[in-house]
Structure formats: structure tokens, C-alpha cells
Amino acid sequence: MNNEVMIVVNILCETQHYNTVLNAIYKCASESVLEDGCERYDVYPDINDSQKITLVEKWKSLGELDKHKRLPHYDELQSVLSDKVLSVKIETARLV
Incomplete structure (x- = not known):
């Protein structure tokens, strides 16, 4: 079984x-x-x-994606997005 994961993130920003x-x-x-x-x-x-x-992301596994979400650059991005976007839609799919 393939463990690779695709992520598609659609972000709608506030114009300013x-x-x-x-x-x-x-x-x-x-x-x-x-x-x-x-x-x-x-x-x-x-x-x-x-x-x-x-954003289109491909990760070797959900475990690798989870590691990514604990790193400083991920946290920094989340801080910026928290009060500057109107919406974030995340779609996740496992590759077969």
C-alpha cells in the first residue's frame, strides 16, 4: 500500500x-x-x-506530514495566516 499523501490547500486572503x-x-x-x-x-x-x-503538497506519509506540522516554519506560517485570511480549505488524499 502506498503511504504517500497529497494535500491541496486553497487560501482566500484579505486583500490588504x-x-x-x-x-x-x-x-x-x-x-x-x-x-x-x-x-x-x-x-x-x-x-x-x-x-x-x-498550495499543492505531496508527503511520503501522514507521519511525515505530522512532523512538518511541528516545525517552526509551519508555526510561523500559521501565525501569519491566523488573522490575515478569510478562509482556508484543506483537502487530503492518499495516493493509491
Whole structure:
């Protein structure tokens, strides 16, 4: 059985905080791709709606994703997102 996990995160930012949020996401992404369990961490600013940012992540396992969520760069991103976004939708799927 394949343990790999795909994560798709859709973030809707408050307009005035868009650049701050995007920069924080890029910082987290640059550190996340260095983790052993991270196979992909892509950032896609939406070309039609300047408030939306989509993340596509691939992790070797749920355990590796859990480790990621305990690291300082993840916590820093969560701090930035906490009061600067309108919504965050996270979809998780196991690869088969």
C-alpha cells in the first residue's frame, strides 16, 4: 500500500494582507521542500482572483506530514495566516 499523501490547500486572503501572506507561504515552502518527507510543495497564486492562493503538497506519509506540522516554519506560517485570511480549505488524499 502506498503511504504517500497529497494535500491541496486553497487560501482566500484579505486583500490588504495578500503580499504578506504570499511571502510567508513562499518562506514556508522553501523550508518545507528541504524536509525528508516532503516530495512536493508548490505555490500557485490565482491569476483571476488576486486574493486566492493554492498550495499543492505531496508527503511520503501522514507521519511525515505530522512532523512538518511541528516545525517552526509551519508555526510561523500559521501565525501569519491566523488573522490575515478569510478562509482556508484543506483537502487530503492518499495516493493509491
